[in-house]
Amino acid sequence: DAKTTQPNSMESNEEEPVHLPCNHSTISGTDYIHWYRQLPSQGPEYVIHGLTSNVNNRMASLAIAEDRKSSTLILHRATLRDAAVYYCILCMIKAAGNKLTFGGGTRVLVKP
Amino acid sequence: EPEVTQTPSHQVTQMGQEVILRCVPISNHLYFYWYRQILGQKVEFLVSFYNNEISEKSEIFDDQFSVERPDGSNFTLKIRSTKLEDSAMYFCASSRSGGVNQPQHFGDGTRLSIL
Numbered sequence: 001d002a003k004t005t006q007p008n009s010m011e012s013n014e015e016e017p018v019h020l021p022c023n024h025s026t027i028s029g030t031d032y033i034h035w036y037r038q039l040p041s042q043g044p045e046y047v048i049h050g051l052t053s054n055v056n057n058r059m060a061s062l063a064i065a066e067d068r069k070s071s072t073l074i075l076h077r078a079t080l081r082d083a084a085v086y087y088c089i090l091c092m093i094k095a096a097g098n099k100l101t102f103g104g105g106t107r108v109l110v111k112p
Numbered sequence: 113e114p115e116v117t118q119t120p121s122h123q124v125t126q127m128g129q130e131v132i133l134r135c136v137p138i139s140n141h142l143y144f145y146w147y148r149q150i151l152g153q154k155v156e157f158l159v160s161f162y163n164n165e166i167s168e169k170s171e172i173f174d175d176q177f178s179v180e181r182p183d184g185s186n187f188t189l190k191i192r193s194t195k196l197e198d199s200a201m202y203f204c205a206s207s208r209s210g211g212v213n214q215p216q217h218f219g220d221g222t223r224l225s226i227l
Contacts, residue, residue, distance in 0.1 A: 032212045043116075043203045043218030044147075044155060051213070087155075091212040098210050099145070099168055102155040 004088045009107040018075040020106050022088030025069045032091045033064060035073050036100070037084040044087065044102070047073065075108075083110045114138045118204050118219035125194050126227055133189045133222045135204030144187045145205040145216060146179065148172070155203070161187065162210060191224075199226045 005023040012018040024033065035047040048055055048062045050071070055062040061074040075082055087105040091098050117136045125131045137144050146158040159169040161179050178190045187206075191198055201223050205216040 030212070034215070038155070041220075043205075043220050044216075046215035046217065049213060049215065093212050098143075098207070098212055098214070098216075099157040099160055099170075100147075100155075100216060101157065102147075104154060 004090060004103055006086075006088055006103065006106045008104065009109065011109045011111060012075075012078045014080060014110055014112050015077050018078045018082070018108060018110075020073040020075075020086050020088075020108070021070065022072070023070045024088070024090055027068050027090055028092070030093050033062065033068075033071050034089045034091050034100070035060070035062065036087045036089065036102075038087070038105070039081075039084045044100075047086070049091070078108075078110045080110050080112060083108055114217075116204055116206055116217050116219035118202075118222050120222060121220070122223045122225070124225045124227065127196055128193050131191050131194055131224065133191075133202050133204075133224070135187045135189075135219060136185050137187055137204065137206030138208075138217055139185070141206035141208050141217070143167075143207045143210045143214075144179075144181070145207075146189045147203045147205065147218075148200040149203065149221075150197075150200045158189070160210075167210070194224075194226045196226050199224060 034049040036044040038044045050062045063072045085105040144161045149155045159173045160167045176192045201221040203221045205218045207214045207216045
């Protein structure tokens with residue numbers, strides 16, 4: 001499986017944007033880039049996904065590099081509730097089902 | 113918004129006993145998953161299930177583990193003879209299909225403590 005690399009942790013101030021990088025230099029042409037987050041004492045939560053184009057939803061934006069070897073999750077205005085571990089995960093086409101392979105993720109701390 | 117629900121939230125069991133963890137996936141979802149997270153470690157895939165069959169399983173999912181969809185709403189994980197190292201958070205997830213562009217929706221987990 002293609003691997004992703006993320007910083008261990010990042011800090012942000014409340015109400016400021018947070019840019020979370022992810023490197024995936026061995027990504028294949030059909031791999032989707034997914035982001036999940038895990039708030040304290042909760043299960044992982046889907047955030048956003050994309051293939052080639054940048055994507056926006058109510059939670060975040062995903063900026064994908066032109067060569068697809070990296071991507072950035074953008075939280076536009078961090079709130080205290082956004083403090084979580086954020087995981088960048090590549091999803092490969094398979095015949096049936098699609099397991100998620102979680103790495104260590106980036107722990108985001110939001111300061112008031 | 114529909115949710116995946118898991119029961120119980122915390123299960124304490126003696127080593128060697130059988131345990132069944134229960135999940136109610138989102139109603140129109142077709143793919144179901146179990147993951148686990150040992151305290152302080154990564155979330156690990158255990159098994160995926162579709163059309164009443166296991167579609168993929170990890171090395172962790174050995175003969176002590178089994179999954180079942182006993183009726184139209186529940187999805188269960190059974191550990192036949194628990195070991196101390198089975199202590200972990202167990203998360204159930206479901207997705208509408210198995211496609212690579214389908215998000216998985218997770219429950220809040222069952223904390224399994226083996227004594």
